[in-house]
Amino acid sequence: MSAILFEAVAKSYRARPAIRDLTLEIADQSLTVFCGPPAAGKSVLFRLLVGLEQPDRGRILIDGRDIAADSAADRRIGYVPQSFALFPHMSVYANIAYPLRQQGVAAAEIDRRVGQAAEILRIKPLLQKKPSQLSGGEKQRAAIARGTLKDARIFILDDPLVGLDFKLRESLMEDLKDMRATLGATFLYATSDSLEALTMAEQLVVMDQGGVVEAGPVERLYHQPAMLRSAALIGFPRCNLIQGEVTRGVCQTPLGGFATGAPDGDVTAAIRPEHIVYAPQDVRALPGRVTLMENLGAECVVYAEYEGVAVVSVPESDRVANLDVGSAYPFLVDQAGIAIFDRQSGHRIGEAQHG
Ligand SMILES: Nc1ncnc2c1ncn2[C@@H]1O[C@H](COP(=O)(O)OP(=O)(O)OP(=O)(O)O)[C@@H](O)[C@H]1O
Numbered sequence: 001m002s003a004i005l006f007e008a009v010a011k012s013y014r015a016r017p018a019i020r021d022l023t024l025e026i027a028d029q030s031l032t033v034f035c036g037p038p039a040a041g042k043s044v045l046f047r048l049l050v051g052l053e054q055p056d057r058g059r060i061l062i063d064g065r066d067i068a069a070d071s072a073a074d075r076r077i078g079y080v081p082q083s084f085a086l087f088p089h090m091s092v093y094a095n096i097a098y099p100l101r102q103q104g105v106a107a108a109e110i111d112r113r114v115g116q117a118a119e120i121l122r123i124k125p126l127l128q129k130k131p132s133q134l135s136g137g138e139k140q141r142a143a144i145a146r147g148t149l150k151d152a153r154i155f156i157l158d159d160p161l162v163g164l165d166f167k168l169r170e171s172l173m174e175d176l177k178d179m180r181a182t183l184g185a186t187f188l189y190a191t192s193d194s195l196e197a198l199t200m201a202e203q204l205v206v207m208d209q210g211g212v213v214e215a216g217p218v219e220r221l222y223h224q225p226a227m228l229r230s231a232a233l234i235g236f237p238r239c240n241l242i243q244g245e246v247t248r249g250v251c252q253t254p255l256g257g258f259a260t261g262a263p264d265g266d267v268t269a270a271i272r273p274e275h276i277v278y279a280p281q282d283v284r285a286l287p288g289r290v291t292l293m294e295n296l297g298a299e300c301v302v303y304a305e306y307e308g309v310a311v312v313s314v315p316e317s318d319r320v321a322n323l324d325v326g327s328a329y330p331f332l333v334d335q336a337g338i339a340i341f342d343r344q345s346g347h348r349i350g351e352a353q354h355g
Helices: 042-050 092-102 107-120 136-148 166-183 194-200 218-223 228-233
Strands: 002-013 016-027 031-035 057-062 077-080 154-158 186-191 203-208 211-217 240-247 250-253 256-259 265-271 276-278 286-295 300-306 309-313 328-333 338-342 348-351
Touching (some): 002 186, 016 057, 016 203, 016 211, 042 154, 042 186, 092 107, 136 166, 211 218, 228 338, 250 265, 276 309, 300 328
Parallel strands (some): 031 203
Antiparallel strands (some): 203 211, 240 250, 286 300, 286 328, 338 348
């Protein structure tokens, strides 16, 4: 059974739609990451589920039951809002314990659970401090502890790691996954960072303009997106989107032509950076030129240009160690990685035929 069902949900503010006729099922005990650009509607959708706001139309069901009449407190959903606010006059301990006190949990049990959450989130030494004595990252971890301590089967984390440095985000992502496994709960998680989404997600929901572009297992959405918009929004570095035209089974693009089963028309070819292959020894390589390089450690993000078309790729750093801006960058397009989308509708209509 699905834990949560949004059925044709709509919400507007002053006649401006924030959520448009959204239908979506979330499986019980799944970890679903909502990813989309700012203002896509992620926070509004979460607030509707928590019960802080009511939809204008549509229904939200939990375990098959319409929750419209349940108050926010009755819904028993653990929630870490995007702009979390710790109570300034209370210690970190009291802040974290607050939802459990509200639920009437016994003091010894509160102590055990606050201690456990503080351990996982590495804030044990801070429990007696006041929020004003914490750094931004520490406050965020205290808010996560508070939001995930409640006795609940559904937890919502709205962009909980925004603004933290990369190392801390990485370790907190692992902690949150562990926490989810331990709690055996359904987790909904929002981020506008595509790398964070790919790292965290089992199920991914790509949102844009108040609607769901596409939802499904993260591997499928990354490797086989059905919509151009999700190919564009998901992935780091960004997907290469190359304009082309299909005529009688051949797609012509500025990066060359390739056979395809897609119907005739104007198309966009989506090519992930890993399918743009640095090939200095290959006579068939296209003579690109480096415009920018970003070293990520083991890999390097190379931005190159060929005949006015920008392409991004991720070769291993040691292969491009002696290249610099302006260097020649011969590359091949791995045809196994080309997906073709109708330029008008944005629907996937085929791929390159290779091999
Ligand atoms: N209380 C409100 N009053 C008016 N408009 C609102 C309100 N809350 C949200 N909106 C609008 O609804 C749209 C969706 O906002 P929402 O906060 O859900 O986006 P988001 O996907 O969470 O983005 P972000 O990643 O920036 O948090 C935006 O256009 C926003 O301005």
